[in-house]
Amino acid sequence: MxxxxxxxxxxxxxxxxxxxxxxxxxxxxxxxxxxxxxxxxxxxxxxxxxxxxxxxxxxRPERSILHLADAWLRRDLEALSPNLNMALLLGEKEDDGQLFYLSLASDFLEQEMAAPHTLVSGTTGSGKGILTKNLILDICAFNAPQNVDVHLIDPKHGADYLWARQLPHLKSGIVADKGEAAVLLRRLVAEMEDRYRLITGAGCENLDDFNKTRGPSDRLPRVVIIFDEVANWMQDDEFKDEVDGLINEIATKSRAAGLHLFMIYQRADNQVMTMQLRTNLGNKLILRLGDEGSSKIALGEKGAEKLLSKGHLIAKLGTDDKTYGQVPFISKHEIIGLAQAIARTWAR
Known part of the structure; x- marks a missing residue:
């Protein structure tokens, strides 16, 4: 033909x-x-x-590498950066070679604002870990610590994120205990409710409108919750019963209060993620998955099983439109050096 x-x-x-x-x-x-x-x-x-x-x-017979340093040199930032920038770099689009972003707080360049919460899924070797680290570094490099709180939950005791402990945005450190994780999620639900009382009490509709009416010391920070290897703990029925409702409550009603969930799965199946949560995680950052069935659960359709690993990505950002892209690479040594530089900068 x-x-x-x-x-x-x-x-x-x-x-x-x-x-x-x-x-x-x-x-x-x-x-x-x-x-x-x-x-x-x-x-x-x-x-x-x-x-x-x-x-x-x-x-391609041989793939080329997109380095994070090169991507950061090309990237755009929101006008308030480095104090506030919630347009997070995802990578380079396959279709035209342009960079694209996960913009959590507003429209950015030609991209519409994404959904508030995000599902990240990919098998071992897919580039899921690099993408997660890139997002953390992006948040902490281009947002002042008083403007964004980052909460990192990691069942592996923070083994992949030792470098992040020095970042001033992680005010609670790295949560590596089920009991502490449940306490944190309950506290965040309570904080969300308190925020709504403050925001509506001031006659405002959302966090951004509220902060415009306040001086710098009275503004509320955005809150980013990153829950890595979710399935590891969700196989514990007691823990799952305790936190499922809390996570769904944040995912369902926190947009105007300025809370953002990142739920990270090696394999997002029906046993560890409810249909309601999957629906409310409106952004899908999907790397290579092991089979067509896993792709249909995480992405909503087949295709992720054909990705090439090492950062090859399909993104759906608040819509059903797919963007194919490549996540920038950064080495372990470079991550440590960059985290140290970020920490030193904000300590000045």
């Missing part, structure tokens, strides 16, 4: 070819994937319908 090539570009992961949609169909390409691989060595990892055309991603 002949199809016109309407454009092509090289991405960090694939050769991306746009073919005309009038003479070839998504269904035909999907049926021919195995044949193209075995006969011609063409490994198609992405087939995305677009207006009048189809984007086809063919695996």
């Amino acid at each position: 002949d199809a016109p090539v309407e454009g092509a570009r090289l991405t960090p992961n694939t050769g991306l070819v746009h073919v005309g949609g009038m003479s070839v169909t998504v269904g035909w390409l999907e049926k021919k994937q195995t044949d193209l691989l075995t006969r011609y060595g063409i490994d198609i990892v992405r087939i995305t319908p677009q207006p009048g055309k189809i984007a086809v991603g063919v695996r």
Whole structure:
């Protein structure tokens, strides 16, 4: 079947070819994937319908690396940065090579404001850990500690985040105990309710409007809750029963109060994440998953099982529109140095 090539570009992961949609169909390409691989060595990892055309991603023999330092040099920031910047860099888009962001507080550049809460999922080696560390570094580098509180819950006793203990935004340190995690979540629900009383009592609709009416010392910070390896503790029925309602309450009603959840799963299945929570985690940052079923649960459709690992990402940011991208890489040594630099800067 002949199809016109309407454009092509090289991405960090694939050769991306746009073919005309009038003479070839998504269904035909999907049926021919195995044949193209075995006969011609063409490994198609992405087939995305677009207006009048189809984007086809063919695996590169060797992938290129996008470094976080290079991405930060190219990035944009909100006007109030470094005091306040909730447009968090995600990576580079495959379709056009532009950077894209998770903008939690407002519209940013050409992107609409994302949903307040985020699901991150990916298997071992997918790049999930690098993405999570990038987000923490981004929050702490470009937001003053008095403007953003970060709470990090990690069942692995903070082993992957030892460098983060020095960051002044983590005022509660790293929570690595189930009992402490439950106490923290109860406290955050109570804080959310207190915030609503303050905000509505001042005749305001949300945190941003409230803070505009207050002096610097009376403003309320945004609160970011990062819960890593959620499934590890959610397999404990007693813990799950204790915190499920708390997490769902934050996910359901905290947007105007300025609380943001990041729930991080290696595999987001029905036993560790309720349908209600999955719905309320409106942003989906999905890296490679092990099978089509896992992709359908986390992403809402197949496709994540075809990603190439090491930061190859599908993002849905408050809508059902998919953005394919590459997460920037940063080494362990660079993470430690950057965290130290951030801590020194805010200590001045």
